[in-house]
Amino acid sequence: MTDKLHASRRTVLAGMLATPAALMAKVSTASACSLAFVNNRRAAKIVVRSMDLPVALPERPTFVVFPRGMARDSQGSVLPGIHARIEGVPPNTMRWTSKFGCAAMVSFEGTATDGLNEKGLAAHMLVLDQSALEAADDRPILPDTHWGQYVLDNFATVKEVVDAHQAAKFRIAAAWSSDLGLAKHLGVHLAVQDASGDSAVLEFVKGKLVIHHGPEYRIMTNDPPYDEMMALAKEYAPFGGTKPLPGDVGAVDRFVRLAEYSRYLPEPKTYVQAVAGAFSLLRTAQVAFRDPTRVAGGNAGFWGAVQTNWVSAADLTNRIYYVNGAAVPSLLWIDLKKVNFGKGAPLLFLNPHDPKVGGDARTYLKRWAKR
Template sequence: MCTRILNNVDNKHVAVARNMDWEFHLDATLFLTPAGGQAVGMSKSERKKEGLCKSQVLKWKVKYTSVATLIGDQDNGFGFCDGMNEKGLVANVLYDTNSSFHQGPLKDNEKGLSVLRWGQLILDRFASVQEVVSYFSSPAREIDICLFGGNVPGDPNAPAQLHAAISDHRGDSAILEVHDGKLTIYHDRQHTVMTNEPDYQTQLELATYWRYQWNQTDTLNNTPVFTVPGGHTSVQRFERASYYRLLQNTDLMNVDRVAQVGAMISPCKVPQGFEALHPMNVEECLEKKAGITFNSFTLWTNISDCRRKRYYLQSNNNIQTVWVDIPKSLEQARAITLDTPFRASQTMGDIMQDMTQVKNNPLHIA
């Protein structure tokens, strides 16, 4: 699964890191999308699957240039994973085993939105966390947005059960979860760490326990225990990420906040080839249906530098690191897929010149 850490120790230089974990390899595609034009909230195949007509699908104007990591391909569709816009607003979409989305027909004032395009909507339309929170929680909206689930692009057997973490260049933060089609928002700049499960309210309760253990609460702990949990599960990664995020010396100056958040997220990576049960003979165990658990491993890490508007992708396949700076002006969308040939090229650094001009962001096409 995945881990997200917001480094807002220094309000003048905010950075966000996110590990993308999956049970097998998926290619990442970086998309630069210009401001202007219209976007639509579902692909044609998604709309047909949900039994909706065109007028029932959400549409919006693209206000801001953005860069995003998508998974999937042209044949099977794309889904939003992670990204940042020109205002320094960051959206991280992670797997959420507890999420459940809209079921049944839409009412007259409701519009459908695919959860696979949720993050792109946020980057296209909003400049701050407060704007997002106000929009989704306002009772005065003319329309209600109903999120529809789907399947993870590249893995047709995995339902797209997702929640979102958003943050901005001021260090504000919010977690957005959907249960039974109803949106719950946790809005607080202290919500700096998120993993996949349990629900975020329970994650906060876990954090309270560990904050006390580390003497980070108002209640004094006379015998603090400065330990960090090991293990690869969502709960263990949440606790470990919180440990490195919370125990920071806020008085230190001249710290590179991008490198700092990269170090925070690193202990939450899961190496390739990791298996919890370490079977001696995989084929024999599979034949006997011994219940082997094949665990997810970290495919890559995204880091958003909200001050410089620079967006990094660090591969966990070959430690390849590339980045894109969001340009001040962009006339046409650009894209690049970090596939096997790209990884073999060992390209490092700024890849703007390697990106190919494309007509549209696929998440804007009906």
């Protein structure tokens, strides 16, 4: 194996740590969501992610185009007219008015879990069961259900996101909503990327904010926290260990596969090849449809029957946002440069699992009516 190849692998897994012997015992079996940022190709910088959730947790995803100037109240849904209470947080949650428009995937009719704003900043929330948020204090509270939307609404670059969180003028707090079908809190971590190729992973470990900032942080799945995940990856042959490339759907398995296969992507000759290549990488980590009664002998538990609900690709260079609902064969997209994000513009939406929807999303978008 060449020194150049070794260096490439060290870049993919920047900041590797020695792996404690007891670390594997702490790894969650949770299987939910994968992300890869292809930021080293000339044609476009593209981040792809999958949304994987248990079959027993209906997500009801909605593809939404939000204009600028929207008043946000993090006590309820990000969608106007959805009557839902955010639980687990006191009344002093943050309010703001969006500075930027965005296209986003809204899960459970209440929280933006993925999106791209008009400045070319992408944000993605993925499950992290081991997330341990900061202790209560008197700072304004941002429910973690609204973390992704807050970032898309307010920031243009990864550095701005990192600076705002390091300034610590607000506190992320655990939240859920029985009204929206989230009867318990799901811990999350946040990944952000921008058109320069910059990237950051933000997570809370043992009550402290940990930020991994730099273009080398290109892969993210779920538990354990990022430092431990990178350490575990060293156990596999592609990164210096002895274990063969894994093929299961666990978070560590998906992380290692994405990190390994990301090295083999060819330099695309066309823009279409760039988008297709990013999607092809993500497919190595997607989870096929699964019957809960056939998983682990019918005793799968909450995370046992996870499957991919949808995938997205955010082209940060050209500001095009792609979505493919896993329940349909068609791909839809929206060119944010062609969208009216002006204050007072209509909020638009569509159902990404509608089999009649495909191609340019503007053809199918409808005005959101308050309910």
